[in-house]
Amino acid sequence: MNNYNVNKEMIGSALVFVTFVFILPTLSPYFTEDCKTRIKRIKKEKCKIKVEKIEHTGTFKLIGTDPETFQHCECSDGNRWWSFYKKEIEPGDYFVKNNGEPYFKIIKKDTIIIHEEKCYSK
Incomplete structure (x- = not known):
């Protein structure tokens, strides 16, 4: 495996991490039903x-x-x-x-x- 493939895997892992840690919690109020x-x-x-x-x-x-x-x-x-x-x-x-x-x-x-x-x- 060369450095290019390792970097692609690291970028993919970083994107998944950012999505779960920052983006989903920010958007979750829009997917939940409001009380009324x-x-x-x-x-x-x-x-x-x-x-x-x-x-x-x-x-x-x-x-x-x-x-x-x-x-x-x-x-x-x-x-x-x-x-x-x-x-x-x-x-x-x-x-x-x-x-x-x-x-x-x-x-x-x-x-x-x-x-x-x-x-x-x-």
């Missing part, structure tokens, strides 16, 4: 289910019965908001996320847990 947009998206979500089973494969999925129609149904959350609280949800609980609301409820036999998504000022 996230709240709008969350308000569009809807799920009412009596939980029978919880799956954690790729997306967070609740499997159970619709309490109004008694039909089998599934609710899933791809943005991981619900999955932050997965340890609080058990089979037999009711999970309620109404359209237009920035929060969801986990209804247990003796407790109602409410988790609301909020925007905090910087």
